Amino acid sequence: MTLRSIIIIAVFFAAIFRVLPASAELFVFPALRTITPGDPEQTLLSENQTAIIYGSADIEAFRPTIEGFQQSNPNVRIDYHQLQTLDMYDRTLAERDAGEPNADIVISSSMDLQMKLANDGYAVSHQSDETRALPNWASWRNEAFAVTQEPAVIAYNRQFFRENNLEPPRTRNAFIRLLNDHDDLLSEKVTTYDIERSGVGFLFLARDERFFPGIWDFVRTLGQARVKLYSNTSPMLEKIADGQVVLGYNLLGSYAETFSHRNPNLGVILPDDFIVVYSRIAIIPRGARRPDLGGRFLDYMLSIEGQSILQDEGNFNPVRPDVPPSPFSSLIFDRYGERVRSFPVGPGLLVYLDQAKRQRFLSRWQDALLNRR
Numbered sequence: 001m002t003l004r005s006i007i008i009i010a011v012f013f014a015a016i017f018r019v020l021p022a023s024a025e026l027f028v029f030p031a032l033r034t035i036t037p038g039d040p041e042q043t044l045l046s047e048n049q050t051a052i053i054y055g056s057a058d059i060e061a062f063r064p065t066i067e068g069f070q071q072s073n074p075n076v077r078i079d080y081h082q083l084q085t086l087d088m089y090d091r092t093l094a095e096r097d098a099g100e101p102n103a104d105i106v107i108s109s110s111m112d113l114q115m116k117l118a119n120d121g122y123a124v125s126h127q128s129d130e131t132r133a134l135p136n137w138a139s140w141r142n143e144a145f146a147v148t149q150e151p152a153v154i155a156y157n158r159q160f161f162r163e164n165n166l167e168p169p170r171t172r173n174a175f176i177r178l179l180n181d182h183d184d185l186l187s188e189k190v191t192t193y194d195i196e197r198s199g200v201g202f203l204f205l206a207r208d209e210r211f212f213p214g215i216w217d218f219v220r221t222l223g224q225a226r227v228k229l230y231s232n233t234s235p236m237l238e239k240i241a242d243g244q245v246v247l248g249y250n251l252l253g254s255y256a257e258t259f260s261h262r263n264p265n266l267g268v269i270l271p272d273d274f275i276v277v278y279s280r281i282a283i284i285p286r287g288a289r290r291p292d293l294g295g296r297f298l299d300y301m302l303s304i305e306g307q308s309i310l311q312d313e314g315n316f317n318p319v320r321p322d323v324p325p326s327p328f329s330s331l332i333f334d335r336y337g338e339r340v341r342s343f344p345v346g347p348g349l350l351v352y353l354d355q356a357k358r359q360r361f362l363s364r365w366q367d368a369l370l371n372r373r
Helices: 003-019 059-072 085-097 111-119 158-163 172-181 199-211 215-224 233-242 253-262 291-302 304-314 327-335 347-353 355-369
Strands: 025-029 049-055 076-082 105-108 144-146 150-157 190-193 228-230 247-252 266-269 275-278 281-283 340-342
Touching: 025 059, 049 085, 049 291, 059 076, 059 253, 059 291, 059 304, 085 105, 085 111, 085 199, 105 111, 105 291, 111 144, 111 199, 111 281, 111 347, 150 158, 150 233, 150 253, 158 266, 172 215, 190 199, 190 233, 199 215, 199 247, 199 275, 199 340, 199 347, 199 355, 215 355, 228 233, 233 247, 233 253, 233 266, 247 253, 253 266, 253 327, 291 304, 347 355
Parallel strands: 049 076, 049 105, 190 228, 190 247, 275 340
Antiparallel strands: 025 076, 105 281, 144 281, 150 247, 150 266, 150 275
8 A cells, every 4th residue: 555545544534533523423213104105195294304413412311302202203213413512513613614504403511502603693593382481591582492401419329338337428518528538438439520521511610610619629629539530421420330439529410310210329419508500402503404303303392291201201300380390300499499500591601611711710620630729
Protein backbone atom coordinates (compact mmCIF):
# COMPACT_ATOMS: atom_id res chain seq x y z
CA MET A 1 0.00 0.00 0.00
CA THR A 2 1.43 3.40 -0.98
CA LEU A 3 1.85 6.32 1.39
CA ARG A 4 -0.78 8.22 -0.63
CA SER A 5 -3.30 5.38 -0.10
CA ILE A 6 -2.62 5.30 3.63
CA ILE A 7 -3.19 9.07 3.89
CA ILE A 8 -6.45 8.86 1.92
CA ILE A 9 -7.76 6.05 4.17
CA ALA A 10 -6.75 7.95 7.32
CA VAL A 11 -8.54 11.09 6.14
CA PHE A 12 -11.62 9.02 5.25
CA PHE A 13 -11.89 7.46 8.71
CA ALA A 14 -11.17 10.76 10.43
CA ALA A 15 -14.09 12.28 8.55
CA ILE A 16 -16.35 9.41 9.62
CA PHE A 17 -15.43 9.84 13.26
CA ARG A 18 -16.11 13.56 13.10
CA VAL A 19 -19.58 12.98 11.68
CA LEU A 20 -20.48 9.93 13.77
CA PRO A 21 -19.22 10.32 17.35
CA ALA A 22 -18.20 7.14 19.14
CA SER A 23 -20.91 7.81 21.72
CA ALA A 24 -23.73 7.73 19.13
CA GLU A 25 -26.07 4.73 18.98
CA LEU A 26 -28.96 4.20 16.59
CA PHE A 27 -32.08 2.32 17.69
CA VAL A 28 -34.67 1.56 15.01
CA PHE A 29 -38.34 0.98 15.86
CA PRO A 30 -40.06 -0.38 12.72
CA ALA A 31 -43.57 0.83 11.96
CA LEU A 32 -46.21 -1.40 13.52
CA ARG A 33 -48.19 -1.38 10.29
CA THR A 34 -46.77 -1.01 6.80
CA ILE A 35 -48.95 0.61 4.15
CA THR A 36 -48.67 -1.08 0.76
CA PRO A 37 -49.59 0.39 -2.66
CA GLY A 38 -53.26 -0.11 -3.36
CA ASP A 39 -54.12 -0.58 0.33
CA PRO A 40 -57.80 0.45 0.59
CA GLU A 41 -57.05 2.22 3.89
CA GLN A 42 -54.17 4.23 2.43
CA THR A 43 -54.59 8.00 2.74
CA LEU A 44 -52.26 10.95 2.65
CA LEU A 45 -52.10 10.74 6.45
CA SER A 46 -51.39 7.02 6.58
CA GLU A 47 -48.40 6.77 4.25
CA ASN A 48 -45.23 5.10 5.54
CA GLN A 49 -43.23 7.66 7.49
CA THR A 50 -39.98 7.84 9.48
CA ALA A 51 -39.41 10.19 12.39
CA ILE A 52 -35.79 11.01 13.28
CA ILE A 53 -35.17 11.71 16.96
CA TYR A 54 -31.93 12.87 18.57
CA GLY A 55 -32.07 12.19 22.30
CA SER A 56 -29.80 11.93 25.32
CA ALA A 57 -32.12 9.68 27.35
CA ASP A 58 -31.03 6.06 27.77
CA ILE A 59 -32.98 3.96 25.33
CA GLU A 60 -34.37 1.58 27.97
CA ALA A 61 -35.84 4.52 29.90
CA PHE A 62 -37.23 6.15 26.75
CA ARG A 63 -38.39 3.03 24.89
CA PRO A 64 -41.90 2.95 26.45
CA THR A 65 -42.56 6.50 25.23
CA ILE A 66 -41.56 5.61 21.68
CA GLU A 67 -43.68 2.46 21.76
CA GLY A 68 -46.63 4.37 23.17
CA PHE A 69 -46.36 6.91 20.36
CA GLN A 70 -46.31 4.13 17.78
CA GLN A 71 -49.51 2.63 19.17
CA SER A 72 -51.25 5.84 18.12
CA ASN A 73 -49.14 6.22 14.96
CA PRO A 74 -48.67 2.62 13.75
CA ASN A 75 -47.36 3.60 10.31
CA VAL A 76 -44.46 5.70 11.70
CA ARG A 77 -41.01 4.21 12.00
CA ILE A 78 -38.78 5.79 14.67
CA ASP A 79 -35.01 6.18 14.30
CA TYR A 80 -33.74 7.11 17.75
CA HIS A 81 -30.16 8.40 17.82
CA GLN A 82 -28.89 8.24 21.40
CA LEU A 83 -26.18 10.87 21.72
CA GLN A 84 -24.11 12.68 24.30
CA THR A 85 -25.54 16.18 24.68
CA LEU A 86 -22.51 18.03 23.27
CA ASP A 87 -22.38 15.65 20.29
CA MET A 88 -26.07 16.28 19.69
CA TYR A 89 -25.56 20.05 19.76
CA ASP A 90 -22.53 19.87 17.45
CA ARG A 91 -24.31 17.56 15.01
CA THR A 92 -27.34 19.84 14.82
CA LEU A 93 -25.13 22.84 14.03
CA ALA A 94 -22.98 20.92 11.53
CA GLU A 95 -26.03 19.64 9.64
CA ARG A 96 -27.49 23.12 9.42
CA ASP A 97 -24.19 24.68 8.30
CA ALA A 98 -23.79 21.98 5.63
CA GLY A 99 -27.34 22.52 4.35
CA GLU A 100 -28.31 18.99 5.39
CA PRO A 101 -31.67 18.14 7.00
CA ASN A 102 -31.83 18.01 10.78
CA ALA A 103 -33.60 15.52 13.02
CA ASP A 104 -37.34 16.00 13.37
CA ILE A 105 -37.02 16.61 17.11
CA VAL A 106 -34.06 17.04 19.46
CA ILE A 107 -34.52 16.17 23.16
CA SER A 108 -31.55 16.98 25.38
CA SER A 109 -30.70 17.03 29.07
CA SER A 110 -28.35 20.00 28.49
CA MET A 111 -30.86 22.76 29.04
CA ASP A 112 -28.32 25.48 28.27
CA LEU A 113 -27.32 24.05 24.88
CA GLN A 114 -30.95 23.57 23.87
CA MET A 115 -31.76 27.16 24.85
CA LYS A 116 -28.81 28.39 22.79
CA LEU A 117 -30.14 26.56 19.73
CA ALA A 118 -33.56 28.13 20.23
CA ASN A 119 -32.17 31.57 21.02
CA ASP A 120 -29.92 31.49 17.95
CA GLY A 121 -32.79 30.74 15.60
CA TYR A 122 -32.34 26.98 15.14
CA ALA A 123 -35.85 26.04 16.39
CA VAL A 124 -39.28 26.51 14.85
CA SER A 125 -42.40 27.57 16.70
CA HIS A 126 -44.96 24.93 17.59
CA GLN A 127 -48.32 25.48 19.27
CA SER A 128 -50.98 22.95 20.18
CA ASP A 129 -53.43 22.12 22.95
CA GLU A 130 -50.64 20.10 24.58
CA THR A 131 -48.08 22.92 24.60
CA ARG A 132 -50.72 25.32 25.93
CA ALA A 133 -51.27 22.94 28.89
CA LEU A 134 -47.72 23.54 30.12
CA PRO A 135 -47.02 25.89 33.05
CA ASN A 136 -45.47 29.21 32.06
CA TRP A 137 -41.97 28.30 33.24
CA ALA A 138 -41.85 25.19 31.03
CA SER A 139 -41.79 26.78 27.56
CA TRP A 140 -40.14 29.69 25.82
CA ARG A 141 -41.51 31.49 22.78
CA ASN A 142 -43.26 28.27 21.69
CA GLU A 143 -39.84 27.00 20.59
CA ALA A 144 -38.26 25.27 23.61
CA PHE A 145 -40.30 22.95 25.82
CA ALA A 146 -39.57 21.19 29.10
CA VAL A 147 -40.83 17.62 28.85
CA THR A 148 -39.64 16.24 32.23
CA GLN A 149 -38.62 17.30 35.73
CA GLU A 150 -35.72 15.34 37.23
CA PRO A 151 -33.96 15.78 40.58
CA ALA A 152 -30.30 15.39 41.44
CA VAL A 153 -29.98 12.75 44.17
CA ILE A 154 -27.51 11.03 46.45
CA ALA A 155 -27.13 7.30 45.84
CA TYR A 156 -25.41 4.77 48.11
CA ASN A 157 -24.67 1.08 48.57
CA ARG A 158 -27.02 -0.14 51.30
CA GLN A 159 -24.96 -3.21 52.20
CA PHE A 160 -21.74 -1.23 52.66
CA PHE A 161 -23.37 1.35 54.92
CA ARG A 162 -25.15 -1.34 56.93
CA GLU A 163 -22.02 -3.46 57.41
CA ASN A 164 -19.99 -0.44 58.49
CA ASN A 165 -22.73 0.91 60.75
CA LEU A 166 -22.85 4.22 58.87
CA GLU A 167 -25.74 6.55 58.14
CA PRO A 168 -25.87 7.81 54.54
CA PRO A 169 -25.68 11.60 54.25
CA ARG A 170 -28.93 13.49 53.80
CA THR A 171 -27.47 16.97 53.38
CA ARG A 172 -24.39 18.37 51.71
CA ASN A 173 -22.81 19.28 55.05
CA ALA A 174 -23.43 15.74 56.29
CA PHE A 175 -21.75 14.45 53.11
CA ILE A 176 -18.65 16.52 53.92
CA ARG A 177 -18.58 15.32 57.53
CA LEU A 178 -18.91 11.69 56.46
CA LEU A 179 -15.95 11.93 54.09
CA ASN A 180 -13.81 13.76 56.63
CA ASP A 181 -14.63 11.35 59.47
CA HIS A 182 -14.11 8.19 57.40
CA ASP A 183 -11.52 9.23 54.84
CA ASP A 184 -9.70 5.89 55.04
CA LEU A 185 -12.88 3.87 54.54
CA LEU A 186 -14.30 5.98 51.71
CA SER A 187 -11.15 6.83 49.75
CA GLU A 188 -11.75 6.03 46.04
CA LYS A 189 -15.29 4.93 46.94
CA VAL A 190 -17.16 8.11 45.95
CA THR A 191 -18.37 9.16 42.50
CA THR A 192 -19.95 12.12 40.72
CA TYR A 193 -20.10 13.72 37.28
CA ASP A 194 -17.04 14.95 35.46
CA ILE A 195 -18.42 18.43 34.84
CA GLU A 196 -15.88 19.01 32.06
CA ARG A 197 -17.54 16.25 29.99
CA SER A 198 -21.10 16.21 31.32
CA GLY A 199 -23.44 19.09 30.54
CA VAL A 200 -26.00 18.09 33.17
CA GLY A 201 -23.23 17.60 35.72
CA PHE A 202 -22.03 21.14 35.06
CA LEU A 203 -25.57 22.52 35.46
CA PHE A 204 -26.12 20.66 38.71
CA LEU A 205 -22.90 21.96 40.28
CA ALA A 206 -23.50 25.50 39.02
CA ARG A 207 -26.92 25.41 40.70
CA ASP A 208 -25.31 24.06 43.87
CA GLU A 209 -22.92 27.00 43.93
CA ARG A 210 -25.83 29.42 43.95
CA PHE A 211 -27.58 27.82 46.93
CA PHE A 212 -24.77 26.17 48.92
CA PRO A 213 -22.00 28.51 50.18
CA GLY A 214 -19.79 25.56 51.08
CA ILE A 215 -19.77 24.00 47.61
CA TRP A 216 -16.03 24.46 46.98
CA ASP A 217 -15.16 22.98 50.38
CA PHE A 218 -17.40 20.11 49.30
CA VAL A 219 -15.46 19.67 46.04
CA ARG A 220 -12.15 19.83 47.91
CA THR A 221 -13.40 17.05 50.16
CA LEU A 222 -14.30 15.01 47.07
CA GLY A 223 -10.78 15.56 45.78
CA GLN A 224 -9.26 14.39 49.05
CA ALA A 225 -11.44 11.27 48.82
CA ARG A 226 -10.03 10.64 45.31
CA VAL A 227 -13.47 10.85 43.75
CA LYS A 228 -14.19 8.79 40.62
CA LEU A 229 -15.57 10.94 37.78
CA TYR A 230 -17.92 9.81 35.00
CA SER A 231 -19.82 11.54 32.21
CA ASN A 232 -22.93 9.31 32.44
CA THR A 233 -25.24 8.24 35.25
CA SER A 234 -25.64 4.56 34.38
CA PRO A 235 -22.05 3.40 35.04
CA MET A 236 -22.05 5.23 38.36
CA LEU A 237 -25.24 3.49 39.46
CA GLU A 238 -23.89 0.09 38.40
CA LYS A 239 -20.63 0.61 40.29
CA ILE A 240 -22.45 1.79 43.44
CA ALA A 241 -24.80 -1.20 43.36
CA ASP A 242 -21.98 -3.74 43.03
CA GLY A 243 -19.74 -2.02 45.59
CA GLN A 244 -16.91 -0.77 43.38
CA VAL A 245 -17.85 2.65 44.75
CA VAL A 246 -20.40 3.12 47.51
CA LEU A 247 -21.57 6.74 47.41
CA GLY A 248 -22.63 9.02 44.55
CA TYR A 249 -23.45 12.73 44.45
CA ASN A 250 -25.72 14.68 42.09
CA LEU A 251 -26.84 11.62 40.13
CA LEU A 252 -29.95 11.77 37.93
CA GLY A 253 -32.88 10.81 40.11
CA SER A 254 -34.95 9.38 37.23
CA TYR A 255 -32.30 6.77 36.44
CA ALA A 256 -31.41 6.14 40.09
CA GLU A 257 -35.02 5.51 41.09
CA THR A 258 -35.56 3.12 38.16
CA PHE A 259 -32.29 1.28 38.87
CA SER A 260 -33.17 0.89 42.57
CA HIS A 261 -36.35 -0.98 41.64
CA ARG A 262 -34.23 -3.62 39.91
CA ASN A 263 -31.44 -3.61 42.51
CA PRO A 264 -32.58 -3.06 46.11
CA ASN A 265 -28.95 -2.70 47.20
CA LEU A 266 -29.00 0.80 45.69
CA GLY A 267 -30.35 3.45 48.06
CA VAL A 268 -31.62 6.80 46.75
CA ILE A 269 -31.80 9.98 48.85
CA LEU A 270 -33.42 13.32 48.06
CA PRO A 271 -31.22 15.84 49.93
CA ASP A 272 -32.92 17.46 52.91
CA ASP A 273 -31.24 20.87 52.48
CA PHE A 274 -32.39 21.51 48.88
CA ILE A 275 -33.09 19.54 45.70
CA VAL A 276 -31.85 20.68 42.30
CA VAL A 277 -34.40 19.80 39.60
CA TYR A 278 -33.72 20.18 35.91
CA SER A 279 -35.69 19.38 32.75
CA ARG A 280 -35.06 17.76 29.41
CA ILE A 281 -35.82 20.32 26.72
CA ALA A 282 -37.26 19.48 23.32
CA ILE A 283 -36.99 21.61 20.18
CA ILE A 284 -38.08 21.07 16.58
CA PRO A 285 -35.08 22.14 14.48
CA ARG A 286 -35.63 24.70 11.74
CA GLY A 287 -34.09 22.29 9.23
CA ALA A 288 -36.08 19.22 10.35
CA ARG A 289 -36.75 16.56 7.71
CA ARG A 290 -40.36 16.20 8.87
CA PRO A 291 -41.26 18.96 11.34
CA ASP A 292 -44.83 17.68 11.30
CA LEU A 293 -43.63 14.37 12.78
CA GLY A 294 -41.45 16.23 15.25
CA GLY A 295 -44.48 18.22 16.37
CA ARG A 296 -46.59 15.08 16.57
CA PHE A 297 -44.01 13.34 18.77
CA LEU A 298 -43.66 16.45 20.96
CA ASP A 299 -47.42 16.63 21.43
CA TYR A 300 -47.47 12.97 22.42
CA MET A 301 -44.76 13.48 25.06
CA LEU A 302 -46.69 16.44 26.46
CA SER A 303 -50.09 14.72 26.38
CA ILE A 304 -51.52 13.26 29.57
CA GLU A 305 -50.85 9.78 28.18
CA GLY A 306 -47.28 10.58 27.18
CA GLN A 307 -46.46 12.33 30.45
CA SER A 308 -47.92 9.41 32.38
CA ILE A 309 -45.77 6.91 30.46
CA LEU A 310 -42.65 9.03 30.98
CA GLN A 311 -43.43 9.05 34.70
CA ASP A 312 -44.63 5.49 35.23
CA GLU A 313 -42.12 3.70 33.00
CA GLY A 314 -39.06 5.95 33.20
CA ASN A 315 -39.47 7.86 36.49
CA PHE A 316 -39.31 11.11 34.49
CA ASN A 317 -41.49 13.38 36.62
CA PRO A 318 -44.21 15.10 34.58
CA VAL A 319 -44.26 18.79 33.71
CA ARG A 320 -48.02 19.10 33.29
CA PRO A 321 -49.80 19.86 36.55
CA ASP A 322 -52.88 17.83 35.54
CA VAL A 323 -51.02 14.49 35.42
CA PRO A 324 -51.55 12.43 38.61
CA PRO A 325 -48.15 12.27 40.35
CA SER A 326 -46.34 9.06 41.23
CA PRO A 327 -45.15 8.50 44.83
CA PHE A 328 -41.65 9.61 43.76
CA SER A 329 -42.99 12.77 42.12
CA SER A 330 -45.22 13.54 45.12
CA LEU A 331 -42.25 13.14 47.46
CA ILE A 332 -40.26 15.71 45.51
CA PHE A 333 -42.87 18.35 44.83
CA ASP A 334 -45.30 17.94 47.73
CA ARG A 335 -43.11 16.99 50.68
CA TYR A 336 -40.01 18.91 49.56
CA GLY A 337 -41.72 21.57 47.44
CA GLU A 338 -40.18 24.58 49.20
CA ARG A 339 -36.71 23.04 48.91
CA VAL A 340 -36.86 22.47 45.14
CA ARG A 341 -34.46 24.59 43.10
CA SER A 342 -35.43 24.23 39.44
CA PHE A 343 -34.37 25.82 36.15
CA PRO A 344 -37.04 27.83 34.30
CA VAL A 345 -36.89 27.44 30.52
CA GLY A 346 -35.60 30.72 29.13
CA PRO A 347 -32.59 32.84 28.19
CA GLY A 348 -31.41 32.82 31.81
CA LEU A 349 -29.92 29.40 31.04
CA LEU A 350 -27.46 31.01 28.62
CA VAL A 351 -25.43 32.38 31.53
CA TYR A 352 -23.98 28.88 31.91
CA LEU A 353 -22.54 29.13 28.39
CA ASP A 354 -20.67 32.40 28.88
CA GLN A 355 -17.18 31.18 28.00
CA ALA A 356 -15.28 33.40 30.43
CA LYS A 357 -17.56 32.49 33.34
CA ARG A 358 -17.55 28.83 32.35
CA GLN A 359 -13.76 28.69 32.22
CA ARG A 360 -13.48 30.37 35.64
CA PHE A 361 -15.92 27.83 37.04
CA LEU A 362 -14.03 24.89 35.53
CA SER A 363 -10.70 26.27 36.77
CA ARG A 364 -12.14 26.54 40.26
CA TRP A 365 -13.41 22.96 39.97
CA GLN A 366 -9.97 21.72 38.95
CA ASP A 367 -8.24 23.68 41.71
CA ALA A 368 -10.68 22.42 44.35
CA LEU A 369 -10.31 18.77 43.26
CA LEU A 370 -6.52 19.11 43.46
CA ASN A 371 -6.78 21.04 46.74
CA ARG A 372 -5.09 24.10 45.29
CA ARG A 373 -6.06 27.20 47.24
